[in-house]
Amino acid sequence: MTVIKDNTVWEYTRAGRLSGTISQAHRAIPEPGPGELVIKVRAAALNPVDEQLYVAVAPHASILTDSAQAPPTFLNLTGCTPPTPTTPLVPGIDFAGVVHASKSAAYAVGDQVYGQRFSPAGHGFLAEYVTVHASAPFVKKPKELSWAEAAAVPLVYTTVYDALVEWGRLPFLTGGGRGLSVLVLGGSSGTGHVAVQLAKKMGCNVVATCSGKNAQMVKDLGADDIIDYTTQHVPQAALMSQYAPYAVVLDCVGGTALLPHLDHLLLNSAEHPQLGIYVTIVGDKTSRDAMGGAATNLYTPAQVVRTALGRLNDYLPRWTRTWTGRRYACIMLDPTKEKLETYDKFLTAGGKVMVDGVWGFDEAREAYKRLESARAKGKVVVEVSKE
DSSP, X not given: OOOOOOEEEEEBOSSXXXXXXXXXXXXXOOOOOTTEEEEEEEEEEEOHHHHHHHHXXXXXXXXXGTOSSOOHHHHHHHTOOOOOOSSOBBOOOEEEEEEEEEOOTTOOTTOEEEEEOOOTTSBOSSBSEEEEETTSSEEEOOTTSOHHHHHHSHHHHHHHHIIIIIITOOOTTSSTTTTOEEEEESTTSXXXXXXXXXXXXXXXXXXXXXXXXXXXXXXXXXXXXXXXXXXXXXHHHHHHXXXXXXXXXXXXXXXXXXXXXXXXXXXXXXXXXXXXXXXXSSOSOOOTTSOOGGGGGGTOHHHHHHHHHHHGGGTSOGGGHHHHOOEEEEOOOOOOHHHHHTXXXXXXXXXXXXXXXXXXXXXXXXXXXXXXXXXXXXXXXXXXXXX
């Protein structure tokens, strides 16, 4: 029987930046298995992790000799050398689309949904049709959002939710953050611009770092104080701000410049003994090409030590924090349907995920060039289909 290949995808089979390695291919439209759906993708958002994901997580056992852009330290630890993927990989974590076929009672054909899925095996959403299990972290799309806006939401929003609410222990949109302060490193970044908004809408004072050219944009999003990292000494400016110390320092850029100053940067009060943490979604690394998040703990033992010592704060008296170190976490996103469903409340409160631009499906290479430029203000989105 001849299989009609009506499912166009962007895939890659060799190492390098995706703007230069992806190419179109044609596959069969998938069929759903028990509990699965086939999504007709309307829009997919691009993320730096699209290019980093194949680095630290294995789609096959052969990953130990097939890593595309693995950090040198990681490669040295595992004895690996840079390789070529053994099977074509489709990138893309965030999506918005329509249920095309369903074998789940929870979703019907025609339902509009949005969400995310990490797929180290390369089953991404830069494709016209994709199979997902009904238990995956996706939900019904809010009617107020366009397809591009919906695709832009999942990864950055749930990352910020994890950082500020799950790890930071700040009360979600209850006003309970009044009088508390949050420092966002990288306030104009894809994740940082959402963190500025959510922290402000939770009642917190917000200090954010960004370049001078982006200062007004970040202020408009709710920042009370701006630190221009191109002209100011960030640790000194953060310490001297009228809003210091901070209930949460959220690092969206990486590096270690603030770590020696955590005793003074982080809140350490009897009134809020549970607060005061440095949360990084990047880790100590600063290269955009290297995998960030908790994966960096594999080759940065200092991060593991900081995390372990900081956790002692939950069990020891507050005055011992000078000896044990402050709470620290280099986090990996834990996406769930429940977290994504809270976006409706953020949206109702006036929050948004900014879209830098929308590219057509045939322009995916150009979209990745924009992402790789590090000049995007908000999310880069590809419109996969118009209907």
